Amino acid sequence: MTHVPSPGLGTSGNDDPDQCTESVATALELGYRHLDTAQMYENEDAVGDGIAESDVPREDVFLATKVLPENLAPEDVLRTADESLDRLGVEQVDLFYVHWPMKAYDAEETLPAFDELREDGVTKNVGVSNFTVELLEEADEILDSPIVANQVEMHPLLPQDDLLDYCRAHDITVVAYAPLMRGDASDVDELVDLAEQYDTTPEAISLAWLDAREGVVPIPKATGEEHLRANLSPPELTDDELAQIDAIDREERLVDPDDAAWN
Template structure:
């Protein structure tokens, strides 16, 4: 089973090239070893610049990108992946995702190209993002390469318990995006109370809860060094605190694919 470093650094929205490169360099200096980007984010070149500027050897960095949904036709997967590698300044990525199973995605046509890139060493691992259990099962049937991860929205308002159980049973890591709940963590009494007890923030509590879930790797976004360190150095929650968060009944999905940047 492929080990994916935790936490990762999410870079969605960090499209200022200079700032993004410096964020990546600083994150690697702090100790991050998992960098998440995508064709959609328009920052692959900046992420690559940050890796190149760092003193951390490339082989120690788990570098990830995702193929845009409109680029998932077979003839486009290879061409756009090669372009991603060029922008990143690398010969291979450690993980290549199907970003969303929509637009040009056709499992029977799209996934064999991911197998080819895996066999050629252009992608050390392949994965999917925003897949349901049914779509995951279909992908596993078609792909020869292991599906090592499914990147989905996950946080205390969307724990994805059934999906997580499915993935655990099949050695698929769940990579959690929006782990800090886009500013909503402070509105949740359970997180706020635990944060007050520990003299930390509700966001840190949310992230700590995810990091303690077996088979989950969160990828919080941050730019400034203080926030990068806070996300990397989260507290260890007690079993009672974890249970209080598990008991939250409210459910909310924060990311709507219909509102995504490719529409």
């Protein structure tokens, strides 16, 4: 099973080039070894500049990007993957994702192109994003490459237990986006109460809950050094406290495919 370092640094919405470059370089200096970007985010150049500015060797960085849904026709997958490498300033990425199974996505047509990316050395691994169990089963039948990761929204209000069980059973890492709940953590009483006990934030409690889940790698977004440091060391919750969060009787999805630019 391919090791996906945890936590990763999410870069969605980080579209100020200088800020993005600085945050990536700072994250690597602090110890992050997993960077997540996408064609959709329009910041691959800045992420690549951050890697180049860092003293961390490229081979020590797990770099992931994603193919835009409009680019999922096979010829566009191959063309735009090369363009992503050019923007990132690298010869290979560690993981290329199908970003969303929508728009130009056709499993029978799209997925063999990702096999080709792996065969040609453009990427070491193939992943998918926002795939249900049914879509994963379909993809597994078509792909020659193992599915290394499925990147999905996951947090205490969207635990996705059935999907996680499937991924664990098939050695697929779940990469969790929106792990800090995009400002909604402070509206969840259980997280607020635990945050007060630990003298931390509800967002940190959300991250701690994800950190305790086997097979899950959160990718919190952060720019400033203080937040980057905090996301590296969430508190360690007890089994009873984790169970309190598991028992939250409320479900809320924060990301809509129509607002996919924020994934």
